[in-house]
Amino acid sequence: MARARSSLILAAFATLLLGCQPALDPATTRGASGADCIALFQQYDILDRFMPTPRRDRWSVPPELMRQAEWLRDGGCVTLSADLAGMEDLPVVPVSDSGAAVPPTTIHVGVVTTSEDDARANRYFEARGLRAFSIGKPGLGRRVYVGPLGTAGALEGARQAALEAGFAYPYPIGN
Incomplete structure (x- = not known):
């Protein structure tokens, strides 16, 4: 119970931190500039750090983190x-x-x-x-x-x- 509560608090804190930054979305990240890719990676890191650890009965990767990864891929920030x-x-x-x-x-x-x-x-x-x-x-x-x-x-x-x-x-x- 305490673990679930602390996970929710951390997730709320991560959401608050991300709320302080302008969100980058796929419409603006296609062909992203270097600064945009760096900002997307930093947002990914914040989400990754504060998302609760997945449980067996939940998604293995939280949807918020998958969305951020998709924005990085769509923005051309991944090296092929x-x-x-x-x-x-x-x-x-x-x-x-x-x-x-x-x-x-x-x-x-x-x-x-x-x-x-x-x-x-x-x-x-x-x-x-x-x-x-x-x-x-x-x-x-x-x-x-x-x-x-x-x-x-x-x-x-x-x-x-x-x-x-x-x-x-x-x-x-x-x-």
């Missing part, structure tokens, strides 16, 4: 295999620490839709000296991250490597 074509042929330029120190920061590189693309992305970043990992999200795909990184130069190098590989919307997230 065609976007990564030729990634393995790029020169390997190691990303090194340089510039000012920054708090440990991870970069959200993007979302891939196949396990093959996930493995390719991890190999690509690891060949450049970056720690790469991914987390699967139902209805969305595998979210690829690199980091944590501790200098401004490493952050920019990782971001640039992501763009060169074909990931269109890399952005830093806090740890």
Whole structure:
């Protein structure tokens, strides 16, 4: 009973947080810009963090989270295999620490839709000296991250490597 009440409170809090931001919908996200995709990912993260854990007798993925994932896909925010074509042929330029120190920061590189693309992305970043990992999200795909990184130069190098590989919307997230 207490768990159900706390889940409802968290869901209400997440709804309140999302209410403070203008909602992005499919009509405005088709061909979304980088800023729009980043905002959609951030909204997805808020929903994901505060949605109650699914139970056996309920949807495995809450409809609100599925709708947000659909907006990300429809907005062109998900990286497709065609976007990564030729990634393995790029020169390997190691990303090194340089510039000012920054708090440990991870970069959200993007979302891939196949396990093959996930493995390719991890190999690509690891060949450049970056720690790469991914987390699967139902209805969305595998979210690829690199980091944590501790200098401004490493952050920019990782971001640039992501763009060169074909990931269109890399952005830093806090740890």
